[in-house]
Amino acid sequence: MKSYISATVFSQRETVGGHFLIVLKVPSSFKESLPGQFVMVRVKSCNHPFLSRPFSIYSVYSHGKNTFLEILYKVVGKGTEVFSRLREGDILNILGPLGKGFDLPSECDKIVLIAGGVGIAPLSFLAEYCEKDSNHAEIICYMGAGNLEALVGMDRINGICSVVKISTDDGSWGHPGSVTELFGRDMELYLGNDSRIYSCGPNPMLRSLHQLLRDQHVACQVSLEERMACGIGACLGCVVKTKSDGLVRVCKEGPVFDINSIEFSDHNG
Numbered sequence: 001m002k003s004y005i006s007a008t009v010f011s012q013r014e015t016v017g018g019h020f021l022i023v024l025k026v027p028s029s030f031k032e033s034l035p036g037q038f039v040m041v042r043v044k045s046c047n048h049p050f051l052s053r054p055f056s057i058y059s060v061y062s063h064g065k066n067t068f069l070e071i072l073y074k075v076v077g078k079g080t081e082v083f084s085r086l087r088e089g090d091i092l093n094i095l096g097p098l099g100k101g102f103d104l105p106s107e108c109d110k111i112v113l114i115a116g117g118v119g120i121a122p123l124s125f126l127a128e129y130c131e132k133d134s135n136h137a138e139i140i141c142y143m144g145a146g147n148l149e150a151l152v153g154m155d156r157i158n159g160i161c162s163v164v165k166i167s168t169d170d171g172s173w174g175h176p177g178s179v180t181e182l183f184g185r186d187m188e189l190y191l192g193n194d195s196r197i198y199s200c201g202p203n204p205m206l207r208s209l210h211q212l213l214r215d216q217h218v219a220c221q222v223s224l225e226e227r228m229a230c231g232i233g234a235c236l237g238c239v240v241k242t243k244s245d246g247l248v249r250v251c252k253e254g255p256v257f258d259i260n261s262i263e264f265s266d267h268n269g
């Protein structure tokens with residue numbers, strides 16, 4: 001069974017307002033991480049209790065003898081706020097890699113990524129992985145955010161994908177409106193057996209993607225971002241309802257699921 005281990009902060013910087021990229025020096029076992037997997041991160045600081053929070057793996061790579069793990073995150077509350085104050089050399093505890101990642105695409109021509117906000121993190125890792133793999137599929141990305149300032153991870157995704165289409169809720173960049181609306185306009189292009197769709201973002205976004213794809217026969221996997229306490233299947237704090245398997249734990253059976261297997265009710269987002 002996995003247990004928490006120490007990781008050292010190698011660097012941390014704010015990428016766009018309220019969003020940070022932290023690079024951690026981790027044991028070489030993390031090289032086995034797969035796109036869609038996540039880590040639980042625990043920070044102890046003098047004025048705060050232990051906080052354990054889940055984050056997708058944004059990237060893992062080796063340089064010389066060292067292995068580095070990157071996390072791209074948005075500050076939304078006390079845990080991420082404490083996290084954002086960490087500096088080079090600080091130590092934190094991480095558990096992972098955890099969960100079941102994306103089914104990696106094989107024998108397809110188009111890989112379509114649909115990201116809302118920091119939902120780009122696991123999708124960017126997937127794109128990086130597919131690019132390195134011998135799979136020569138075209139990678140297309142639809143990215144959405146509230147506004148221009150909240151568009152994160154653009155540099156990396158632009159360097160990997162052949163097409164990147166942007167939407168912002170306030171129209172400050174790209175299509176004015178939601179990313180699912182933007183994707184919906186092109187959807188016909190991706191309904192064949194030669195396409196695989198992957199998505200991650202806030203639950204309302206995934207719910208509207210589910211509505212859009214409901215009557216289509218297309219392979220679409222989504223990574224869910226439920227609140228988690230233990231991350232290892234023990235507390236049942238992260239369950240969601242599925243159509244055929246009842247309640248499942250997002251941390252253990254997921255976080256990646258077939259979009260059609262999830263009951264997107266009000267409770268499930």
Ligand SMILES: Cc1cc2nc3c(=O)[nH]c(=O)nc-3n(C[C@H](O)[C@H](O)[C@H](O)COP(=O)(O)OP(=O)(O)OC[C@H]3O[C@@H](n4cnc5c(N)ncnc54)[C@H](O)[C@@H]3O)c2cc1C
Pocket residue numbers: 038051053054055056057071072073074075076077078079080081118121122224225226227228255
């Ligand atoms: C598998 C997984 C992967 C994730 N990957 C990333 C990532 O790569 N980058 C990133 O920025 N975030 C990611 N998250 C979300 C991240 O875990 C939460 O933002 C974080 O736990 C918030 O902690 P906090 O203490 O700052 O906020 P809290 O003080 O706990 O909460 C502040 C606010 O954020 C809301 N909130 C907290 N957790 C979540 C959540 N999981 N989903 C939606 N709203 C939430 C709360 O309802 C509250 O309104 C991921 C979550 C999961 C389950």
Ligand code: FES
Pocket residue numbers: 227228229230231232233234235236237238239249250251252
């Ligand atoms: S977070 Fe504890 S069971 Fe999933």
